[in-house]
Structure formats: C-alpha cells, structure tokens
Amino acid sequence: MPLTALPAWRALAAHFETIRDAQMRDWFAAEDAHAPTRAQRFTRTGGGLTLDFSKNRITDQSFALLLQLAREAGVEQKRDAMFAGEIVNPTEKRAALHTALRASDAHAPHAALIHQALEKMSAFAERVRGGHWRGYTGKPIRSIVNIGIGGSELGPKMVCEALHPFGTADLDVHFVSNIDGAEIQRALESIDLDTTLAIVVSKTFTTLETMSNARTLRDAFLQRGAPEAALNMHFVGVTANAQAAIQFGIAFEHLFEMWDWVGGRYSLWSAAGLAIMLKIGPTHFSALRAGAQQMDQHFLNAPLGNNLPVIIALLGIWYRNFFGAQSHLIAPYTSALRHLPAYLQQLEMESNGKSVDLDGQPVPYATAPVLWGAPGTNGQHAFFQMLHQGATLVPTDFIAALKPEHSLFDHHVKLLANCFAQSEALMRGQDADPAPHLRCPGNQPSNTLLLEALTPRALGALLALYEHKTFVQAAVWRINPFDQWGVELGKRLSIAIARALNSTQTLEDVHDSSTRMLIECATHWMKEKCRSAFQGLLDE
Ligand code: F6P
Numbered sequence: 001m002p003l004t005a006l007p008a009w010r011a012l013a014a015h016f017e018t019i020r021d022a023q024m025r026d027w028f029a030a031e032d033a034h035a036p037t038r039a040q041r042f043t044r045t046g047g048g049l050t051l052d053f054s055k056n057r058i059t060d061q062s063f064a065l066l067l068q069l070a071r072e073a074g075v076e077q078k079r080d081a082m083f084a085g086e087i088v089n090p091t092e093k094r095a096a097l098h099t100a101l102r103a104s105d106a107h108a109p110h111a112a113l114i115h116q117a118l119e120k121m122s123a124f125a126e127r128v129r130g131g132h133w134r135g136y137t138g139k140p141i142r143s144i145v146n147i148g149i150g151g152s153e154l155g156p157k158m159v160c161e162a163l164h165p166f167g168t169a170d171l172d173v174h175f176v177s178n179i180d181g182a183e184i185q186r187a188l189e190s191i192d193l194d195t196t197l198a199i200v201v202s203k204t205f206t207t208l209e210t211m212s213n214a215r216t217l218r219d220a221f222l223q224r225g226a227p228e229a230a231l232n233m234h235f236v237g238v239t240a241n242a243q244a245a246i247q248f249g250i251a252f253e254h255l256f257e258m259w260d261w262v263g264g265r266y267s268l269w270s271a272a273g274l275a276i277m278l279k280i281g282p283t284h285f286s287a288l289r290a291g292a293q294q295m296d297q298h299f300l301n302a303p304l305g306n307n308l309p310v311i312i313a314l315l316g317i318w319y320r321n322f323f324g325a326q327s328h329l330i331a332p333y334t335s336a337l338r339h340l341p342a343y344l345q346q347l348e349m350e351s352n353g354k355s356v357d358l359d360g361q362p363v364p365y366a367t368a369p370v371l372w373g374a375p376g377t378n379g380q381h382a383f384f385q386m387l388h389q390g391a392t393l394v395p396t397d398f399i400a401a402l403k404p405e406h407s408l409f410d411h412h413v414k415l416l417a418n419c420f421a422q423s424e425a426l427m428r429g430q431d432a433d434p435a436p437h438l439r440c441p442g443n444q445p446s447n448t449l450l451l452e453a454l455t456p457r458a459l460g461a462l463l464a465l466y467e468h469k470t471f472v473q474a475a476v477w478r479i480n481p482f483d484q485w486g487v488e489l490g491k492r493l494s495i496a497i498a499r500a501l502n503s504t505q506t507l508e509d510v511h512d513s514s515t516r517m518l519i520e521c522a523t524h525w526m527k528e529k530c531r532s533a534f535q536g537l538l539d540e
Pocket residue numbers: 149150151152201202203204205206207210264265350484487
C-alpha cells in the first residue's frame with residue numbers, strides 16, 4: 001500500500017485540517033492545573049539526553065497518529081534489519097553497520113574486526129600523543145593535517161571542535177577538504193612539516209579534492225628536501241581502497257581500514273575518526289562511542305512513544321509533509337557545536353535528499369527539507385528576525401548544555417536564558433500590540449534538547465540520535481538513506497570541464513552556451529596568465 005494510503009497517513013491528513021490554525025500558546029494557556037502539563041506530556045529522556053517537544057503543533061491525538069504512522073510504516077522491523085546487518089542499501093547491495101562500530105557486545109556483527117581496528121588506532125594514537133612517533137628529522141609530531149572531504153572531514157572536524165576542552169594542547173589539528181588551493185596553502189603556512197603528520201582519509205581513495213590536496217602536501221615535503229622514503233613517517237591513510245593508498249605511497253602498515261558496510265557520513269566512529277582519537281585520546285574516544293551506543297540501545301528498546309529519534313523524526317515528517325515546511329533549523333546554544341549544522345546537513349540531506357523510493361518509483365511526497373543553522377546567540381542577530389516576523393514556517397531544534405565547559409558562569413546564565421527565551425518567543429509571539437510592525441505571529445514550533453554537559457558521552461548520544469532520526473524518516477518515506485548517486489553527475493562533468501580548461505583545443509559542442517562561455521572566460525584568463533608569466537621570464 002502506498003505511504004499516502006496508509007490509514008495513519010490519511011488520518012493525519014484529516015487531523016491536520018482540524019489543527020492547522022490552532023495556536024500553541026492557547027494550548028499552553030488552557031492547561032488544567034489538575035492534569036499533566038504539555039511539558040510533562042511531551043518530554044522524554046533517552047541516552048542521557050532530555051527532549052522537550054511540547055512547543056510543537058501537536059495534540060495528544062496528533063502524537064498518537066504519528067506513532068501509528070511509524071508502526072504502519074514498519075519502522076521497528078526496518079530498524080531491526082539494519083542492526084542485524086541485513087542489506088538495507090539495495091542500490092549498492094550493502095549493509096549499514098555504523099551501529100556495530102560502537103557496540104560492546106562481542107556477538108555484534110564484525111565485532112572482532114572492529115575491536116582489532118580500534119586497538120590499532122589506540123596504539124597509534126598513544127605513540128603520536130606520547131611523542132614516540134617521530135618525523136624524518138627526529139622530532140615528535142605537533143600538527144595533524146586531516147585531508148578528506150564530506151564524511152571524511154565533517155564528522156571529525158565537528159567533534160574535534162566540540163570536544164576541544166578534552167583534547168591535548170600538544171597537537172593542533174587542521175582540516176583540509178576543499179579543492180580550493182587556498183586551504184592547503186594556508187595549512188602549509190601554519191605548520192612545520194618536520195612535526196606534521198597527514199592523515200589521508202578517503203573511503204574510495206579516488207576523491208578529486210582529497211587526492212589533489214594529498215599530492216600537494218606530499219610535494220611540499222619533497223620540495224623541502226625530504227627523501228621519498230621519509231614520507232612514510234608523515235603520511236597515514238584511512239581507506240577501504242588499500243591498493244590505491246599504497247600506490248599513492250602510504251605503507252601498508254600505516255593504513256587504517258574503512259569498510260563498505262559503513263557509509264562515509266556515518267563513519268566518524270571508525271578509523272575515519274582517527275584525528276578525533278589523536279586529539280582527545282583513546283579514553284575519551286571510547287566515551288564518545290559509549291554515548292552513541294547508549295542511544296543505539298535506547299533506539300532499539302524504548303517504546304516508540306518514548307523513543308527520542310522516532311519522536312523527532314515523526315515531528316519532522318509532520319511539518320514537512322503536512323504543514324509543507326521547506327527547511328529545518330539547527331540552533332545549538334554552544335559555540336563548540338558550531339560545525340554541527342554542516343555535519344547534519346550531509347547526514348540528513350545526502351541521506352534523504354531522494355525522490356525515488358526503494359522500488360525505483362518516484363515518490364509523490366516531499367522528503368528531506370533543507371537543513372541549516374548556526375550557533376545561538378549569533379543567529380539571533382542575523383536570521384532570527386525571519387523566524388519571528390517572516391511568513392515562513394521553520395521548525396527548530398534548540399540544543400543546550402546545562403553545565404558550561406568554562407568558568408564564566410555569568411555568560412552561561414545569559415546563554416541559557418537566550419535559548420529558552422527564543423523558543424518561548426517563537427511559540428508565543430506577540431499579537432496584542434496595536435502597531436503592526438511590532439506583531440510577532442508566534443506558533444513557530446521547536447524541540448529543545450538538553451545535554452547535562454557537552455562531554456564525549458553526551459555528544460556521542462546526540463550524534464547517534466540524529467543518525468537514527470535520519471533512518472526513521474527514510475523508513476517512513478521508503479527511500480534508501482545510505483546511497484548518494486546524485487553527487488556523481490557533477491563529479492563527472494567537472495572532470496570533462498577540467499580537461500577543457502587544460503586544453504588548447506576548441507570546445508566540443510557538448511556543453512550548453514552558458515557553461516561554454518564560463519569555460520572560455522576562464523581559459524582566456526589562464527592564457528593571459530601564462531602569457532604574462534612567459535613575458536616575465538623573457539624580461540628576466
Ligand atoms: O561525493 C560524496 C561523497 O561520496 C560522500 O558521501 C563522502 O563522504 C565523500 O564524498 C568523501 O568520499 P571519500 O571518503 O571516498 O573520499
């Protein structure tokens with residue numbers, strides 16, 4: 001039966017018509033002193049996190065219908081299939097076992113392999129952190145350069161930043177991802193090659209950006225006189241393609257494995273998170289995994305109505321498919337989570353930005369919304385105006401840590417006050433004012449996620465929460481959240497255009513007139529540059 005024909009979907013569509021114009025502030029105002037409040041009815045804990053979802057445009061009936069939708073969509077069976085290692089990524093004929101990466105159960109899929117890989121990572125991290133791994137001039141490592149992009153960068157970068165207080169000050173970690181040469185050049189300006197270790201992270205070991213940056217860094221070593229053999233002490237690789245990494249020049253024993261049953265955007269728990277382990281150490285890395293495992297267990301065992309990932313996924317579906325929301329805002333009220341929105345963008349949009357279902361049929365409903373965000377309070381002074389007085393529905397996730405990571409208590413009080421005030425203002429609005437320009441319609445929905453503190457454990461739980469939210473939405477939408485065929489077309493075309501930019505031949509008629517014109521502008525500029533460089537040589 002098509003999703004939109006399920007009894008729960010139809011009931012939700014009818015129910016939506018009855019509450020589409022209801023005001024959340026009226027529901028809160030009408031609370032009966034003798035009955036549980038909305039906050040009591042719509043707050044749950046799981047994996048060490050607290051979720052208050054009472055400021056959503058739902059009644060008890062909406063919530064019950066959403067849970068019924070999850071049941072009818074087979075979310076529980078699909079979840080169990082994923083944990084059991086069944087092929088849940090049919091277009092690539094792969095399992096999706098990121099949960100196995102943090103399982104403590106010796107019977108979990110690939111347990112021995114994962115344990116072995118973690119041991120290798122830990123031993124390596126201890127050597128580097130202890131100053132025993134030395135560069136070719138005999139100096140200990142002080143800088144790590146993580147070369148990778150997408151899932152091979154966003155997770156590690158976000159976690160290193162979030163857990164900075166848990167990291168060693170003896171190692172600075174740089175992330176180089178973009179093909180824009182400015183990035184690797186800036187990294188080169190701020191590191192001393194003698195004390196630098198590069199981690200080339202690429203599941204495929206073919207990604208254009210990563211390979212170009214890795215080659216540029218390798219050339220920098222050679223240009224400063226390092227012998228080829230010395231590169232071994234400065235490069236390690238993380239990949240599922242050992243052959244290509246060895247061909248690049250990384251010794252087999254300096255390779256850390258990625259597996260085809262873990263997607264790039266789900267891989268920070270594996271060797272793809274080596275930079276994290278180097279920065280925060282094996283013990284904190286274990287705590288990060290343990291937090292994720294706690295959320296995995298919660299997702300597996302909690303009834304749907306108490307299940308945090310299920311709840312936030314269903315609320316997302318409620319807004320996307322019934323209210324027509326186009327986007328979803330992530331507002332972490334902690335600067336340390338400044339890279340969280342970018343990480344979640346890949347997680348949710350690369351996973352669920354699909355419009356063909358598991359049977360290859362076009363889906364007649366919306367899937368992943370645009371996810372965006374910035375840390376509070378900065379967002380308040382930038383785009384929150386639109387949330388308060390614009391005409392667009394934007395569901396928001398507020399994320400706050402109750403205990404600060406610093407000792408400036410006064411700042412923390414103001415930070416939390418702002419976080420709670422924004423969700424209240426967005427819910428309540430202000431329409432009593434006679435001046436129209438002062439009116440705020442309110443009724444903007446939000447979740448508030450509370451962490452006790454931004455520890456490795458809490459962060460692990462938070463990230464697993466969003467991984468499972470993504471999975472639940474895909475399960476309801478009947479799409480494959482584990483492939484990403486859409487990115488291939490742009491990659492293919494860029495190779496053809498790079499060839500055109502490098503060649504003197506006239507352009508084939510394969511490009512449209514706009515693209516041809518852009519290529520011609522660039523080739524003209526490049527010819528000019530070559531001419532002036534040549535002229536410069538003649539002048540000398
Ligand atoms: O192009 C998209 C993508 O394949 C992502 O899914 C992935 O995280 C990223 O590129 C990097 O891929 P790799 O780790 O193979 O270099």
